[in-house]
Amino acid sequence: MAIKKFAVTPGFEVGGALFRPEQLAALGSIVGPDAQIEMTTFKQLYVAMDEDRIFEVQEQLKQVGLEVHPAGFVSKSLITCNFCLGAEDAGLDIAKKLDEVVADHKVPSPLKIGYAGCALGTSEPLLKDIAVVKMKDVFDIYIGGEPKGIKANIGQLFMKGVMEDELIPIVLQLISIFQENGKKKETYSRFVKRITPEKLHELVNSSMEPKA
Ligand code: SF4
Secondary structure (H helix, E strand, O other), X not given: OOEEEEEEEOOOEOOEOOOOHHHHHHHHHHHOOOOXXXXXXXXXXXEEEEHHHHHHHHHHHHHOOOEEEEOOXXXXXXXXXXXXXOHHHHOHHHHXXXXXXXXXXXXXXXXXXXXXXXXXXXXXXXXXXXXXXXXXXXXXXXXXXXXXXXXXXXXXXXXXXXXXXXXXXXXXXXXXXXXXXXXXXXXXXXXXXXXXXXXXXXXXXXXXXXXX
């Protein structure tokens, strides 16, 4: 029997990434007693189970409102705060739009993208590969956070005061530059050091310029 892994999340809302009790109960019964369910550090549950049943199981999980994502070397679903300031002030709508487009891209190493609704950053955005922090009506973008190892470091400010309509194109561009220029298994923090933030700026800016 071949075992395959995939990720499950409840998405997020005001209050954070909340599983409803019936969703958790359904998860246990749908995947069955032989599956393993692992709590990851990036707000996804990983399910490892018999590959032959995966399609049917994933369809049933979607029917109870759970999101299904690939595991492994992909960009993860957005890792957000709990939006304690409320949906509007903490930017729930833009976070949902960002989540829809940033998750599940194949990348050289797993990519974690964080979001915080204010500068208190209770979702620890500066420990993520790419992070967006809402600062009243604009957004700051950080890159290169590394929480692992004895050389852990915090992300550095990459762009300040980004307008809402520029945010998604910039983050998508950062993902695409990593896809094109990252080496196999290179972590994003190592990639940022190698390519340099200045070069990344140049690449992002040139991709955002209107084409003649
Ligand atoms: S980052 Fe700000 S808005 Fe989000 S949960 Fe923390 S304090 Fe609340």
